[in-house]
Amino acid sequence: MELSLFLSMLGFLWVAAITPGPNNMLLTASGANFGFLRSIPLMIGIMIGMQIMLMLVAFGVGGLILLYPSLHLFLKVAGSLYLLWLAWKIATAEYETLEAGTGPTSPMPFWQGGLLQLINPKAWLMALGAVASFSLTGDAWRSSVIAISFAMVLVNLVAGIAWLGFGSMIGRLLHSPRAWRVFNLAMGLLTAACVILIWL
16 A cells, blocks of 8 residues: 555544544543543453454445445444443443542443444444545455554554543542532533434
8 A cells, every 4th residue: 555545544544533423432431430541441442343343344244234224224223322321321420539449440341342333333434434445456455454454553542542531631620529420421411412423
């Protein structure tokens, strides 16, 4: 893959990864509620889920979504329900301090970050767009998919760290139960609002 094409792809993936969406709202809320380090497994789960989805798209499953609109509808409904459930969990999280030994026992599990990708239409569109626009034909196909995969890891890592860091900074400011509840309610509402984006 030529450098100019790779840089164009990197720009496309960066815009998709850094803009607000379900993944970034989830990482921000987790960073605020559980701190940066304890939220890293969630970020890794999201990244692995994105890689699995990219491979599914590259090896043809994405074509099924385009051929069968009912499958796309199922993903939208399942993704919407899952996001609403996550929004509820975030909005109703109880006040906890982030001091060692006093916080919640564990943040959202690693596997939930990965599962979200498989029913996240925004993530499917990101993978479909990357493969459709930047994969090459013939002998260059495999190396182009590897380049897309590498670029996706890179942008998801940087964007994930940025949103986790943002959440962690906010978490340090939440010293009262009231501020904590307001923040979690706002993050829950923003996560729920992502459902609207799915249906646009």
